[in-house]
Amino acid sequence: MAHQAMRADAILALTLLILPLMACGGGALSNDRSAISGVYSAQTAISDHPHHVLIGHVIIADHGARRTHALVIGQRRDGVHRLSFDTAWRDGVMLSFRKEHGTGCTHGHCRDGPVGLILLDRALFLRAQDEGLIARLTGPSGAIDIYAPPALFIEAAERARGL
Numbered sequence: 532m533a534h535q536a537m538r539a540d541a542i543l544a545l546t547l548l549i550l551p552l553m554a555c556g557g558g559a560l561s562n563d564r565s566a567i568s569g570v571y572s573a574q575t576a577i578s579d580h581p582h583h584v585l586i587g588h589v590i591i592a593d594h595g596a597r598r599t600h601a602l603v604i605g606q607r608r609d610g611v612h613r614l615s616f617d618t619a620w621r622d623g624v625m626l627s628f629r630k631e632h633g634t635g636c637t638h639g640h641c642r643d644g645p646v647g648l649i650l651l652d653r654a655l656f657l658r659a660q661d662e663g664l665i666a667r668l669t670g671p672s673g674a675i676d677i678y679a680p681p682a683l684f685i686e687a688a689e690r691a692r693g694l
Contacts, residue, residue: 570690589687616670
């Protein structure tokens with residue numbers, strides 16, 4: 532469990548590094564100070580909920596010899612309310628979900644708010660490249676189904692080949 536928390540902290544650190552660039556499509560970044568390097572896919576809508584737009588992108592981060600894969604989930608500000616989820620489920624199995632806090636503001640712009648991220652083991656990441664990832668987020672805001680298309684996972688995997 533401590534190992535998973537360290538991985539989540541590393542992935543969150545990389546997420547904070549790439550927030551200013553997410554709207555620009557995919558890319559790669561590294562931080563020598565934290566010894567984290569990684570790639571991220573373009574961002575796309577991952578929910579068709581009638582009242583809330585959830586967006587997602589995939590990141591792959593290396594911290595030393597450890598590689599982490601994650602689907603990062605954000606909420607397009609809609610003027611209604613901020614969503615809050617505690618868990619993510621796929622086919623009745625609880626996924627490794629980490630709630631993310633913060634404003635989602637970069638460079639004075641506050642268009643999107645952070646929701647959280649789903650950590651993916653290698654097998655689930657490989658499967659998502661073929662099928663995408665269908666999950667249900669649950670928590671105080673109720674339940675919202677999401678679908679991250681295979682293209683996000685494929686793009687991140689192709690970018691990671693250079694790491």
